[in-house]
Amino acid sequence: MKKITIAIDGHSSCGKSTMAKDLAREIGYIYIDSGAMYRCCTLFCLQQGLISPDGTIDTAEFERRMPEIHVSFRLNPETGRPDTYLNNVCVEREIRTMEVSSFVSPVAALPFVRAAMTAQQQEMGREGGIVMDGRDIGTAVFPNAEMKVFVTASDEIRAQRRYDELIAKGEQAVFQQVLENLRERDRIDSTRAVAPLRQADDALVLDNSHLTIPEQKQWLLDRFIERTHPQTP
Numbered sequence: 001m002k003k004i005t006i007a008i009d010g011h012s013s014c015g016k017s018t019m020a021k022d023l024a025r026e027i028g029y030i031y032i033d034s035g036a037m038y039r040c041c042t043l044f045c046l047q048q049g050l051i052s053p054d055g056t057i058d059t060a061e062f063e064r065r066m067p068e069i070h071v072s073f074r075l076n077p078e079t080g081r082p083d084t085y086l087n088n089v090c091v092e093r094e095i096r097t098m099e100v101s102s103f104v105s106p107v108a109a110l111p112f113v114r115a116a117m118t119a120q121q122q123e124m125g126r127e128g129g130i131v132m133d134g135r136d137i138g139t140a141v142f143p144n145a146e147m148k149v150f151v152t153a154s155d156e157i158r159a160q161r162r163y164d165e166l167i168a169k170g171e172q173a174v175f176q177q178v179l180e181n182l183r184e185r186d187r188i189d190s191t192r193a194v195a196p197l198r199q200a201d202d203a204l205v206l207d208n209s210h211l212t213i214p215e216q217k218q219w220l221l222d223r224f225i226e227r228t229h230p231q232t233p
């Protein structure tokens with residue numbers, strides 16, 4: 001059977017990655033976390049001193065050095081999930097810090113960054129059989145994806161999930177700061193000029209504010225089965 005392309009978009013910290021990863025594993029598809037790719041670009045900038053402490057990005061130098069950024073994903077046999085590598089170094093932990101989170105939206109709004117990442121993402125999904133999550137997957141990266149899902153949840157619930165995740169990893173976190181960071185990221189992601197976050201006209205909407213992870217997983221799997229095994233009348 002032909003493998004389809006599944007695009008999962010939505011706001012920050014609404015659990016897209018968890019559901020996308022679980023679905024991919026369940027149906028034997030490749031999972032790509034496109035946000036991790038923008039996070040790698042941000043980490044690269046921080047490592048190379050291309051972002052000053054006041055948040056100014058040296059865009060001319062960054063654009064010149066863009067070809068030095070190579071992002072890849074490798075399955076971690078212990079977790080059964082892919083880890084993110086920046087230039088062959090595993091950065092799965094480093095890209096999830098509050099520091100990277102606070103600079104990633106301005107970095108992801110730069111047109112040359114989007115052009116480079118979109119091209120890589122389209123190449124990764126050329127053969128189908130992929131679940132990709134992000135902000136513009138169903139609108140800009142794979143506008144012809146056979147299945148599109150737009151996920152959302154209330155700001156407070158999303159901030160609480162993100163806060164719990166940071167604390168569980170032993171990171172310092174203050175709930176109010178996490179909430180503000182998330183709202184600011186949503187604002188930048190939704191209002192940028194290139195490929196802003198928006199619901200594709202043909203996307204299925206999932207508000208998971210009050211769903212458990214197993215419930216979301218089942219919802220997504222049911223939608224996948226509907227798409228790939230349509231009932232004959």
Ligand code: DC
Pocket residue numbers: 012013034035036038039104105108109133134135136137185189
């Ligand atoms: O999903 P995430 O929080 O890891 O994404 C990090 C940032 O990357 C987010 O603030 C917006 C940006 N992003 C994007 O612009 N386009 C995507 N397809 C994925 C993420």
